[in-house]
Amino acid sequence: xxxxxPGEQPPPGKFIKLNTNENPFPPPPAVVAAITAAASGPLNRxxxxxxxxxxxxxxxxxxxPGPEWVLAGNGSDEIxxxxxxxxxGEGQSLRLPYPSYILYRTLADIQGASWEQVPFADxxxxxxAFGESREDLRLVLLPNPNSPSGTIVPPAQIKEIADSLDCxxxxxxxxxxxxxxxxxxxxxxxxxxxxxxxxxxxYGLAGLRFGFLVAQPHxxxxxxxxxxxxxxxxxxxxxxxxxxxxxxxxxxxxxALNVTRQRMAIxxxxxxxxxxxxxxxxxxxxxxxxQHKAIYEYLKANQILVRYMEFPEWGDGLxxxxxxxxxxxxxxxxxxxxxxxxx
Amino acid sequence: xxxxxPGEQPPPGKFIKLNTNENPFPPPPAVVAAITAAASGPLNRxxxxxxxxxxxxxxxxxxxPGPEWVLAGNGSDEIxxxxxxxxxGEGQSLRLPYPSYILYRTLADIQGASWEQVPFADxxxxxxAFGESREDLRLVLLPNPNSPSGTIVPPAQIKEIADSLDCxxxxxxxxxxxxxxxxxxxxxxxxxxxxxxxxxxxYGLAGLRFGFLVAQPHxxxxxxxxxxxxxxxxxxxxxxxxxxxxxxxxxxxxxALNVTRQRMAIxxxxxxxxxxxxxxxxxxxxxxxxQHKAIYEYLKANQILVRYMEFPEWGDGLxxxxxxxxxxxxxxxxxxxxxxxxx
Numbered sequence: 001x002x003x004x005x006p007g008e009q010p011p012p013g014k015f016i017k018l019n020t021n022e023n024p025f026p027p028p029p030a031v032v033a034a035i036t037a038a039a040s041g042p043l044n045r046x047x048x049x050x051x052x053x054x055x056x057x058x059x060x061x062x063x064x065p066g067p068e069w070v071l072a073g074n075g076s077d078e079i080x081x082x083x084x085x086x087x088x089g090e091g092q093s094l095r096l097p098y099p100s101y102i103l104y105r106t107l108a109d110i111q112g113a114s115w116e117q118v119p120f121a122d123x124x125x126x127x128x129a130f131g132e133s134r135e136d137l138r139l140v141l142l143p144n145p146n147s148p149s150g151t152i153v154p155p156a157q158i159k160e161i162a163d164s165l166d167c168x169x170x171x172x173x174x175x176x177x178x179x180x181x182x183x184x185x186x187x188x189x190x191x192x193x194x195x196x197x198x199x200x201x202x203y204g205l206a207g208l209r210f211g212f213l214v215a216q217p218h219x220x221x222x223x224x225x226x227x228x229x230x231x232x233x234x235x236x237x238x239x240x241x242x243x244x245x246x247x248x249x250x251x252x253x254x255x256a257l258n259v260t261r262q263r264m265a266i267x268x269x270x271x272x273x274x275x276x277x278x279x280x281x282x283x284x285x286x287x288x289x290x291q292h293k294a295i296y297e298y299l300k301a302n303q304i305l306v307r308y309m310e311f312p313e314w315g316d317g318l319x320x321x322x323x324x325x326x327x328x329x330x331x332x333x334x335x336x337x338x339x340x341x342x343x
Numbered sequence: 344x345x346x347x348x349p350g351e352q353p354p355p356g357k358f359i360k361l362n363t364n365e366n367p368f369p370p371p372p373a374v375v376a377a378i379t380a381a382a383s384g385p386l387n388r389x390x391x392x393x394x395x396x397x398x399x400x401x402x403x404x405x406x407x408p409g410p411e412w413v414l415a416g417n418g419s420d421e422i423x424x425x426x427x428x429x430x431x432g433e434g435q436s437l438r439l440p441y442p443s444y445i446l447y448r449t450l451a452d453i454q455g456a457s458w459e460q461v462p463f464a465d466x467x468x469x470x471x472a473f474g475e476s477r478e479d480l481r482l483v484l485l486p487n488p489n490s491p492s493g494t495i496v497p498p499a500q501i502k503e504i505a506d507s508l509d510c511x512x513x514x515x516x517x518x519x520x521x522x523x524x525x526x527x528x529x530x531x532x533x534x535x536x537x538x539x540x541x542x543x544x545x546y547g548l549a550g551l552r553f554g555f556l557v558a559q560p561h562x563x564x565x566x567x568x569x570x571x572x573x574x575x576x577x578x579x580x581x582x583x584x585x586x587x588x589x590x591x592x593x594x595x596x597x598x599a600l601n602v603t604r605q606r607m608a609i610x611x612x613x614x615x616x617x618x619x620x621x622x623x624x625x626x627x628x629x630x631x632x633x634q635h636k637a638i639y640e641y642l643k644a645n646q647i648l649v650r651y652m653e654f655p656e657w658g659d660g661l662x663x664x665x666x667x668x669x670x671x672x673x674x675x676x677x678x679x680x681x682x683x684x685x686x
Contacts, residue, residue, distance in 0.1 A: 003568035009389055023387045032382050035578065039378035044366045044547035046352055074417050074552075077571040089455055090433040103572075110569055112432055204387035207577035209417075225346035226453050228420040229446075234550035235378065235578055 004106035007307055016330055018321040019305040021147070021175070021282050023204035025253050025324075028246035031205065031239045038238040047234040050224070054237050057244035058212060062184060068217040069187070071224065072232050072240070076174060076198035076211025080141075081107060083170055083194070083213070086226050087139040088113045094139040097126060099148060099311040101172065104141045113138075119314070124151040124276060131161035140165055143172040145179050148309050148319040150278030155183050159190070168192045168219075174211075175280035177202035177254055178261075184214060191216045201281055202254060203243045210240040257281055261322045267332050271339055282307075286317040291342060298338045304331050347449035350650055359673055361664040362648040364490070364518070364625050366547035368596050368667070371589035374548065374582045381581040390577040393567070397580050400587035401555060405527060411560040412530070414567065415575050415583070419517060419541035419554025423484075424450060426513055426537070426556070429569045430482040431456045437482040440469060442491060442654040444515065447484045456481075462657070467494040467619060474504035483508055486515040488522050491652050491662040493621030498526050505529065505536045511562075513537045517554075518623035520545035520597055521604075527557060534559045544624055545597055546586045553583040600624055604665045610675050614682055629660040634685060641681045647674050 007020035026032075055067035064070065073079040080103065088094050090112035096104045098117035108115040116137070118130045124146070140161075145152045162169045171183045173195050186193040194215040200206040210232065213220065232240075264283045265275045273285040286292065296308035296318060310316040320331065350363035369375075398410035407413065416422035423446065431437050433455035439447045441460035451458040459480070461473045467489070483504075488495045505512045514526045516538050529536040537558040543549040553575065556563065575583075607626045608618045616628040629635065639651035639661060653659040663674065 004572060006389070006392065006572040009391065017388065020389055022389065025387060027386050031386070035382035036379050039375045039382070041550070043370050043374070043550040044368060045360065046349070046363055046365065046543070046549040047552070048352065049349065074421075074576075075571060075573060077573065078417075081571060085428075085453060110428060200389070206389040206573075207384070207386040209390070209573055209576035228418060228424060229347060229349040230418060230420065230549075230552055233417075233552035233576075233579060236576060 004103045008305060014303060016304045016323065016327045018323050018327065018331055019307040020206070021201055021280070021321045022206045023201060023253065023257070023281070024327060025204050027204040028243060028249040030242040030246050034238040034242035035235055038235045041234060041238075043234060046230055047232060047237055049229050051232045051237045051240070053241045054212075054232075054244065057241045061244045061247055062214070064184070064214065065188065068220060069214055071213040071215065071220045071227070072237070073211050073213065073227065074231050075200065075209040076172070076196045077103065078227075078231060079196050079211050079213045080104070080170075080172070082223055082226050083139065084108065084111055084113070086223050087168055089138070091136070092138045093134070093136045094141060095130070095137055096141045097130060097146065099309075099314055100146050101143045120149070124149050126153055126157065126161070131164040133164070133166040138167050140167060140169045141172060142169065143174065144183070145175040145278070145280040147175070147280065147282070148284045148307070148317065149276050150175070150280040150282055150284055151276055152179050152181065152279040155181055155186060158183055158193075159186055162186065162190050162193045165192065168194060170194045170196060172196045174198045174201055177250060178258060178281050179279035187214050187216065191219065194219065199240055199243055202250060203246070204253070205239065205243060208236050208239055210236050257322045260325055260328055264320065264322065264328055264332070271336060281322045283320050283322070284317055285320065286315070289343065292316050292318050294342065295335060295338055299331065299334055302334050304334055306331065347446045351648055357646060359647045359666065359670045361666050361670065361674055362650040363549070364544055364623070364664045365549045366544060366596065366600070366624070367670060368547050370547040371586060371592040373585040373589050377581040377585035378578055381578045384577060384581075386577060389573055390575060390580055392572050394575045394580045394583070396584045397555075397575075397587065400584045404587045404590055405557070407527070407557060408531065411563060412557055414556040414558065414563045414570070415580070416554045416556065416570070417574050418543065418552040419515070419539045420446065421570075421574060422539050422554050422556045423447070423513075423515070425566055425569050426482065427451065427454055427456070429566050430511055432481070434479070435481045436477070436479045437484060438473070438480055439484045440473060440489065442652075442657055443489050444486045463492070467492050469496055469500065469504070474507040476507070476509040481510050483510060483512045484515060485512065486517065487526070488518040488621070488623040490518070490623065490625070491627045491650070491660065492619050493518070493623040493625055493627055494619055495522050495524065495622040498524055498529060501526055501536070502529055502533070505533050508535065511535045511537060513539060515539045517541045517544055520593060521601060521624050522622035530557050530559065534562065537562065542583055542586050545593060546589070547596070548582065548586060551579050551582055553579050600665045603668055603671055607663065607665065607671055607675070614679060624665045626663050626665070627660055628663065629658070632686065635659050635661050637685065638678060638681055642674065642677055645677050647677055649674065
């Protein structure tokens with residue numbers, strides 16, 4: 001079995017990290033305060049197994065009908081693991097678009113299940129095949145916005161896909177805070193639609209490991225039986241609750257990053273790159289020279305990490321996370337230098 | 344499927360909690376300091392996926408050959424989940440003693456696997472059947488010290504069991520810091536022996552969710568492919584590393600709790616209870632009157648929580664965690680009062 005390989009994690013401070021879509025800003029001050037307060041709390045006691053304070057704050061922040069629509073997890077990776085364990089048995093199958101988040105395939109492999117990849121169209125639209133039912137198909141996973149493209153499938157189309165499927169459709173909204181649309185409304189309309197979220201990207205909390213599922217309450221209740229009893233710790237529950245209360249911080253940082261994203265696309269375009277309009281905190285770009293790997297290596301040699309991604313039978317390219325303006329300036333400067341030297 | 348039901352978690356402060364084997368003492372001061380420091384660290388970055396600092400500290404504290412013998416997890420519950428996912432497929436089987444930790448059965452159920460319970464003998468010895476190989480048997484789980492009994496199977500006997508089995512034997516040493524023996528040496532002698540540990544009990548860190556596996560390096564490497572990439576967060580890694588560096592604190596608290604445990608057994612005996620010599624931070628006791636549930640309810644009505652446990656076809660009893668001397672005095676006083684009123 002081939003394990004999932006996450007992006008490189010160099011020693012902190014030595015690199016400009018634009019390879020794993022982390023937020024370049026430190027987390028909301030209220031989060032740091034909450035952690036410090038929790039450090040002096042009753043750590044010798046088990047945490048709240050349902051992370052009630054977080055669920056309430058999330059339901060409130062997202063305008064959900066109530067906390068029973070939320071399942072908290074140790075990162076959205078754990079939520080995805082729980083979903084695959086809950087819905088897909090050995091010999092059964094899950095579906096994902098291609099290219100997208102490779103982890104879904106790893107989760108199927110671990111489960112002894114199979115996976116089916118439905119290629120995106122050239123314009124990153126989903127073909128009708130993505131919504132077709134199939135006997136052994138038990139779960140469909142759609143990252144939206146997608147990675148590596150940053151593109152988004154409109155909720156109206158996702159509603160049609162969900163309606164045509166016999167099995168649950170999980171919309172992985174890891175990057176949705178950087179977009180203008182989301183699928184939360186669909187969850188209330190169709191019990192087969194579920195949404196996963198993470199605090200790793202938009203909230204600047206990749207180090208905390210906190211994600212959650214939004215689903216109809218009876219599904220949350222069933223999945224609760226699968227999760228480890230105490231899957232979230234006392235400190236991360238306190239921190240994640242504070243993050244949900246930091247919606248002004250979120251709006252401000254997202255706005256800043258989206259401006260930088262726009263600038264990245266323009267400057268990359270000026271250097272001859274093709275980019276796709278991104279609704280996430282990264283930009284996917286390809287260059288007519290095809291020298292993606294060489295650019296990645298040149299940047300790495302200069303202590304700038306971006307993500308070189310190669311998708312068999314599809315192609316390769318660079319996925320560059322949106323950093324601070326200074327970080328992006330440095331990255332664009334080095335890419336420009338590379339291109340000047342190698343064209 | 345019947346989910347695993349952990350002990351009751353009342354609102355903090357209102358109850359004397361002697362029902363989930365938490366440490367009554369707050370965690371080592373170095374842990375609180377490490378959390379506070381980590382709160383100001385780069386939380387916007389992903390944590391070290393292998394928790395290297397923790398693995399080094401654990402290998403050092405436990406005298407292991409090296410950090411590659413350690414796999415860190417989000418509580419030993421996650422380690423157990425990884426082990427069952429890694430070794431037991433659908434339709435295959437795992438074995439556990441009875442009565443012991445019910446969670447193992449739940450993990451088998453979630454996996455679509457079956458489980459086989461081998462009853463302890465009346466004196467809490469393991470029968471030969473526990474070490475017999477069987478075609479579909481893929482994992483044997485032995486809590487040692489066991490819960491609810493607190494009894495321990497000597498490592499020499501566990502070595503014989505492991506040698507006679509064709510599949511891995513996991514010794515769940517959640518409570519072993521309260522005992523005088525452990526199975527770490529067996530891990531170096533036999534690749535099929537693995538040990539799980541938790542920081543929830545002896546280190547006073549139930550709220551943190553941190554546990555680990557000790558196994559031969561090639562097994563750790565394989566299981567790493569199954570775990571979520573970033574299964575431990577930055578703050579708990581820092582805290583757990585500090586805990587491993589707090590061996591003097593550990594020795595002092597364990598010594599104090601073991602003295603209290605001894606006193607509990609004596610005083611319960613004076614009230615007519617039968618107790619089993621415990622090597623853990625709890626005492627299992629039964630009373631000739633059989634009024635275990637009534638005692639549990641009387642205590643609960645008086646804001647003292649102990650664990651009433653009923654094992655079908657085996658019997659019931661009370662499992663009382665070792666608390667502070669004051670907590671235990673209060674508990675024993677109320678039990679005495681109950682018995683005076685109801686005999």
